[in-house]
Amino acid sequence: MKVLVVGGGGREHALCWKIAQSPLVETLYCAPGNPGIAEVAECVNIAADEIETLCEFAQAEKIDLTVVGPEVPLTMGIVDTFQEAGLEVFGPNKAAAQIEGSKGFSKNLMAKYNIPTADYQSFTEHADAVAYIKEQGAPIVVKADGLAAGKGVIVAMTEEQAIAAVDDIMLDQVFGDAGASVVIEEFMDGEEASFFAFTDGKNILPLASSQDHKRVYDNDEGPNTGGMGAYSPAPVVTAELHDVIVDTVVKPTIAGMAQDGCPYSGILYVGLMIKEGKPRVVEFNARFGDPEAQPLLIRMKEDIVPILQACARGELNQSSLEWHDKAAVCVVMASGGYPASFEKGLPISGLDEAAKIEDMVVFHAGTASKDGKIVNNGGRVLGVTGLGTTVKDAIDKAYDGVAAIDWQNVHYRKDIGARALNRD
Template sequence: MKILVVGGGGREHALVWKIAQSPLVAKIWCAPGNPGIARYAECVAIGAEDIDGLLEFALENDIDLAVVGPEAPLTLGIVDRFRAAGLTIFGPSRAAARLEGSKGFSKDLMTKYGIPTAAYRRFSDRDAAVAYIRAQGAPIVVKADGLAAGKGVVVATSVEEAVAAVDNIMVEGVFGAAGAEVVIEEFMEGEEASFFVFTDGSNILPLASAQDHKRIFDGDQGPNTGGMGAYSPAPVVTDELYEKIVNKIVRPTIDGMAREGCPYAGILYVGLMIRNGKPRVVEYNARFGDPEAQPLLVRLKSDIVPVLLGCARGEMRQRDLEWHDKAAVCVVMASGGYPGTLDKGHPISGLEAADRIEDLIVFHAGTTLKDGRVVNNGGRVLGVTGLGKTVAQAIDKAYEGVRVISWQGAQYRSDIGQKALNRAD
């Protein structure tokens, strides 16, 4: 098989790394890819949002399966375009990708089909939004309706902070058209978890549990990011909770999307808040989480390619996935200034030393080549992923890797996975 992976981040590196292990695969291309991905795939200089260019490349090279990593091309309709041209592609249609592309759409769907989530209101008028915030008080959550690279959510601890978030999104337009509407939600207390399922629009195949760390600083402090690290399995998702998530959240979501006339096929990410054994939906994503993809795909023992094909063709027959017994922990190393103004272009040292560490894989996210050297070129730069018999051992392995890698201004959290250890105590 000839496979095209769309994207160039850590999630796509993990996907390419896993796909390359399949005996079904003869050749992989990745557009645009990155220096880490280039070990396993031929990188093509086509942007992930250049749908015309990607389609032309896929047709010219007789691609058997396209796999879309990031959310932006999904919401732009890449799946619809490829299918119309007779190509097989993994990911939801443009209409189905609204689960991530519009917070308002997803909240309305949850309300309609009785899926547990926070109380909310939608606003396209700034003054009405501010009046609602003042009436509700704080803490309260303000979300840009559209895509904002994981940064369009503000958990405001005061009314003033919430009003400032509305002005930032709706008046100053920091997220462009994505901020034309805001969703204002009740603040949910609890512990977050990430739950993923493969689906062909009808059948569902759940993955192992995982937990992300959204805030930039230790102790879940500071602004939200795209994710500073993740681990799997996540002890917060017990067997009993697993069944609740599948039956009360995932199944109604997939059935609801089918009833709405936009069946959802691909990977569905459900961001959860768990309190007193009860899960509620924080948000949906229409693709693998990044950095959750890294520990999940490292732990996945099954061949991923038949699953991707089954979802893409609407005929997923697999009923379970096989997992390695080891735990996995991914620590994100980010550029100085992230999630604000980035300090980019610095040579990264220690990658070769990290390669020599057993049970450690370094996934590239925001890297590029400059004068023959790998340099940081984005917010989240590397996903240093360690394996161990326990989460504690996987944490030690990941940070062993982090300690040998450096560049000017590099930053990372030192407490990734700590919640799992606290739960085990």
């Protein structure tokens, strides 16, 4: 069969790496892809948001399955376009993708179906938002309603910080249209975890647990990013807590979406805050996490393609997945300055040396090819992912890979996975 993966980041490299291992797949395309993806798939120079062009390509090449990686084309309705053209596609349609595309939509869904989350209010008027902050006090969380590439959430420890965040979002429009309205919610403390489940709109198939590291600097300091590293499994999600998350969050979310006339098919990402053994939802995403996809897919034992097809066809009847016993850790190597401004086009050295390390894969995210060299081309550049019998071994393996790679002003956290070690 022929498969097309849409996107060009670390998540899509991990998906292509996994899909390429399937005996069912004869030809694998990725649009637009990146130099790392080009090693396992044929890259096609079509941007992820060029939906009509992608659909024409899929029709011309007789693509059997399209897998959509990023959130932007999902919220734009790529799944609807492909389905209308008679093409099989993995991912939620436009109505269902609102679960990520609008914070207000997802919070209202949770309120309606009693899904545990932080108390909140939505605002379209700046003055009302500021008045609410003054009434509630700090710490408090301010979120741009729409998509902001993982950067539209500000955890404000003072009222002044919270009001400044509302000013940035609503007055200065630092996130553009995504900030036309804001969601302001109570601050939740605890330990974060990422929980994923495949679904066909009715049935669910949970994945192994994982944990992301959102802040740019060690010890969870600095601004939020798209993610600076992740590991799987996450010890905070015990077997008992796994069942609680499925029963109190995942099942009511999928049932509620169906009840509201926008059944959700694809992969559901649940960002959680765990405190005293109780989970509450921080956010939903309509796609695989990045960087969580890297450690999860490297640990997944079975062929992913039949699962993707079953979700797309509404035929998901599998109840469990098999995982390698090993732990996996992904360390993101980023451009200096990220998540603010950074320099592009800097040559990356050491990739060949890193490729020789056993039980370690370098997933490309923001890279490009220039004059025969691999250069940085984005904020998050590489996801260096190691496998080990324990989380400690996997951390060591990942940082062996990091040590082999270099470019000017490279930045990475040195404490990815530390929370799992502290728990042991």
